[in-house]
Amino acid sequence: MKFSDYFQVTKKERISDSVYRLVFRSPDITASAKPGQFVQIRTSHDYFPLWPRPFSIYDTDLNTGEFSIIFKIFGCGTSKLANLAENDKIHILGPLGNGFDLIEGDKPVIMAGGGVGIPPLYFLTARSIDKGYPAENITFISGAKTKKDHFDDGRLADLGINLVVCSDDGSYGKSGTVVDMLENELNDQKTVYACGPSGMLKKIDSLIKRKNTAGMLSLEALMPCGFGICSGCAIKTVPGDDRGSTDDNRDYHLKRVCLDGPVFKAGEVIWR
Amino acid sequence: MSVNLSVELAGLRLKNPVLTASGCFAYGEEASEIYDISRLGGIVTKSLTYLPREGHPPPKVRETDAGMLNAIGLSNVGIENFINEKLPFISKYDTACIVSIAGSTVDEYERLAVRLAEHENVDAIEVNISCPNVDEGGLEFGAHSRAAGEVIARIRKRFPRPVIAKLSPNVTDIKEIAKSVADSGADIISLINTLVGTSIDIEKRTFHLSNIYGGLSGPAVRPVALAMVYKVAQVVKIPIIGIGGISTTSDALEFLLAGASAIQVGTAMFIDPKAPLRIIDGLGNYLVKHKENNINDIIGKVGIDEF
Numbered sequence: 155m156k157f158s159d160y161f162q163v164t165k166k167e168r169i170s171d172s173v174y175r176l177v178f179r180s181p182d183i184t185a186s187a188k189p190g191q192f193v194q195i196r197t198s199h200d201y202f203p204l205w206p207r208p209f210s211i212y213d214t215d216l217n218t219g220e221f222s223i224i225f226k227i228f229g230c231g232t233s234k235l236a237n238l239a240e241n242d243k244i245h246i247l248g249p250l251g252n253g254f255d256l257i258e259g260d261k262p263v264i265m266a267g268g269g270v271g272i273p274p275l276y277f278l279t280a281r282s283i284d285k286g287y288p289a290e291n292i293t294f295i296s297g298a299k300t301k302k303d304h305f306d307d308g309r310l311a312d313l314g315i316n317l318v319v320c321s322d323d324g325s326y327g328k329s330g331t332v333v334d335m336l337e338n339e340l341n342d343q344k345t346v347y348a349c350g351p352s353g354m355l356k357k358i359d360s361l362i363k364r365k366n367t368a369g370m371l372s373l374e375a376l377m378p379c380g381f382g383i384c385s386g387c388a389i390k391t392v393p394g395d396d397r398g399s400t401d402d403n404r405d406y407h408l409k410r411v412c413l414d415g416p417v418f419k420a421g422e423v424i425w426r
Numbered sequence: 427m428s429v430n431l432s433v434e435l436a437g438l439r440l441k442n443p444v445l446t447a448s449g450c451f452a453y454g455e456e457a458s459e460i461y462d463i464s465r466l467g468g469i470v471t472k473s474l475t476y477l478p479r480e481g482h483p484p485p486k487v488r489e490t491d492a493g494m495l496n497a498i499g500l501s502n503v504g505i506e507n508f509i510n511e512k513l514p515f516i517s518k519y520d521t522a523c524i525v526s527i528a529g530s531t532v533d534e535y536e537r538l539a540v541r542l543a544e545h546e547n548v549d550a551i552e553v554n555i556s557c558p559n560v561d562e563g564g565l566e567f568g569a570h571s572r573a574a575g576e577v578i579a580r581i582r583k584r585f586p587r588p589v590i591a592k593l594s595p596n597v598t599d600i601k602e603i604a605k606s607v608a609d610s611g612a613d614i615i616s617l618i619n620t621l622v623g624t625s626i627d628i629e630k631r632t633f634h635l636s637n638i639y640g641g642l643s644g645p646a647v648r649p650v651a652l653a654m655v656y657k658v659a660q661v662v663k664i665p666i667i668g669i670g671g672i673s674t675t676s677d678a679l680e681f682l683l684a685g686a687s688a689i690q691v692g693t694a695m696f697i698d699p700k701a702p703l704r705i706i707d708g709l710g711n712y713l714v715k716h717k718e719n720n721i722n723d724i725i726g727k728v729g730i731d732e733f
Contacts, residue, residue, distance in 0.1 A: 156459045158461075158698065201491075201645050202491070204644055205489055245698060376489070378487055378494060379699075381459075384496070385481070385486065386487035388484055388486060388501070406483075408483075
C-alpha cells in the first residue's frame with residue numbers, strides 16, 4: 155500500500171548552512187516504510203517545479219507516527235521545501251521503491267554515504283542494529299563536499315559503529331572523498347552499502363568489482379511520478395534471464411529507478 | 427441532490443467522464459496500490475505494439491516550465507504479455523478498459539485490433555496515430571489525413587466495439603485529420619497527443635533527451651489542447667475525448683464546455699496520483715453549485731459573449 159495525501163510538517167531543524175531536517179506526521183507512511191525507501195514530495199502548489207521531488211526516508215518513529223527526511227537546498231524545489239514552517243501541510247506520496255533488506259548474520263559491512271546518500275544508510279544501520287546485527291561490525295563512511303553542507307545531525311555517533319567522517323576539502327573530518335575512504339577500508343570480506351551521487355556510485359561499483367566483494371547501490375534519479383507509471387527514470391541495466399523477447403537485440407535492459415530500484419545490486423547498472 | 431456523472435460515447439458507457447491518459451497509468455497495477463481504481467470512469471493503457479519494446483535509451487524525460495518533455499519511445503510489454511498478464515488484472519475492476527495500440531505498419535495495427543477483438547473485457551481501443559517519438563508509425567499516420575483514415579478504416583472492420591482515434595496537434599490543420607478519421611469509421615476522437623519539443627543543456631552543449639525531440643505535456647499545453655478540441659467539435663458529429671494538461675476540476679470543465687464528452691488526465695497523474703478522483707468529486711460539486719444534476723447538460727455548452 156502507498157499513501158498519497160497532504161501531511162503536516164511537525165518539526166524543522168537546520169543541520170548545516172544549506173541542509174535541513176523535516177519531520178512529517180503520517181502514521182501510515184511511517185508504519186510501512188523500510189530503509190532505502192523514499193517519498194515523493196510536491197514542493198509547490200503551483201507548477202514550478204512541476205514534478206514532485208524524491209527524498210529518502212531518514213528515520214521513523216512508530217510511537218508518534220512521524221518520519222523525517224534530510225535534504226540540501228539545491229534548486230527551486232528544495233528552496234521551497236526549506237521555506238516550509240511547522241504545521242504547514244504538503245503533498246506526499248510514499249513509501250516508494252524496493253528499499254534494502256535489513257542486514258543479518260555478523261559478516262562485516264561498510265556503509266558508504268555521500269551527502270543525500272547518508273539518510274537512507276542511517277535508517278538501514280539503525281534498524282539492522284535494532285534487529286540484532288552487531289554495531290561494531292559496521293563501518294560507516296559519512297562524506298560531505300565541505301563542512302557547510304554536511305548531513306550529520308550527530309545521531310550516527312550514538313550508534314556504536316565505526317564512524318569515518320570525511321569531506322572533499324578536509325573542512326569536516328578527514329580530507330578525501332567517500333571513494334578514497336572506501337578504498338582504504340574495503341576488502342573481500344566486507345559487503346558494501348552505498349548511496350550518493352551517480353559519479354560516486356559508479357566509482358564504488360568498480361571498486362567493489364576490483365576488491366572482489368558484493369554490494370548494494372541505491373541510486374538517485376529525477377522522477378516524474380516515483381511509482382512506476384511513467385518509466386521516465388529508467389536506466390540501463392545488464393540483461394538478466396527474465397528479460398524475455400523484445401523487438402530488437404539491445405544489449406541492455408531498462409529498469410525503473412523508482413519501482414525496480416532505487417536499490418540495485420553491484421554490477422547490475424550500466425553506467426553512463 | 428444526486429447528480430449524474432455518467433456519459434455514453436458511441437456505446438462506450440462510462441460511470442463518469444474522467445479517464446487516465448495512455449502512458450500515464452501504465453496498466454493500472456501501480457495506481458491500484460494507492461486507491462481503488464474502480465472509481466475512475468475508465469483507464470487507457472500504455473500504447474501496445476505487437477512485440478515488447480524497450481523504448482528509447484535514457485534520458486527519456488525533462489522537466490520544463492509548467493510542463494515536461496518525454497521520449498519514452500513506446501516502451502511496452504507487447505500485446506501477448508498484455509493479454510496474459512495485464513488484462514486479467516484490469517478486468518477485476520469495475521472501470522472501462524480502453525487499450526491503446528500503436529503500429530509501425532497498417533498491418534501491425536490491424537493484427538493488434540484482431541487480437542483485442544477476442545477479448546470482451548476490452549471496452550474500446552484507442553488508436554495512437556500520433557506518437558511524436560518513434561521513427562516509423564505513430565505520427566507518420568496521424569499527420570496525413572489519408573493515411574490516418576486508412577488505419578482507422580482497417581481497424582474499424584476488425585474490432586466490434588468503439589474505436590477511438592487519438593489525434594496529434596503537430597499538424598497543419600487538425601480539422602482535416604478529424605474529418606478523415608470520422609469519415610473512415612472512427613466512433614470517437616481523442617485529442618491531443620503531445621506537442622513536439624526539445625531542450626538543450628547549455629553547459630554540455632547537447633540535447634537533454636537521447637532522442638533529441640520529445641513530446642511536451644502538462645499544464646503548459648492546455649490552452650492549445652482546448653482550442654483544438656473546440657475546433658474539432660465544430661466539424662465532426664462523433665464524440666470527443668479531451669486531453670492536454672488537465673490537472674484540476676476547472677481544467678476538466680473547460681474541455682467539457684468546449685465539446686468534449688469525457689476527458690483524460692495525463693501528466694497530472696505523476697504529480698498527484700489522485701488528481702482524477704479530485705476531478706470526479708469536483709465535477710459533482712460544480713453541478714450542485716450550479717443547481718444542475720446531469721453532466722451531459724454542460725457538454726459543448728460554451729457560448730460566445732458579445733464584447
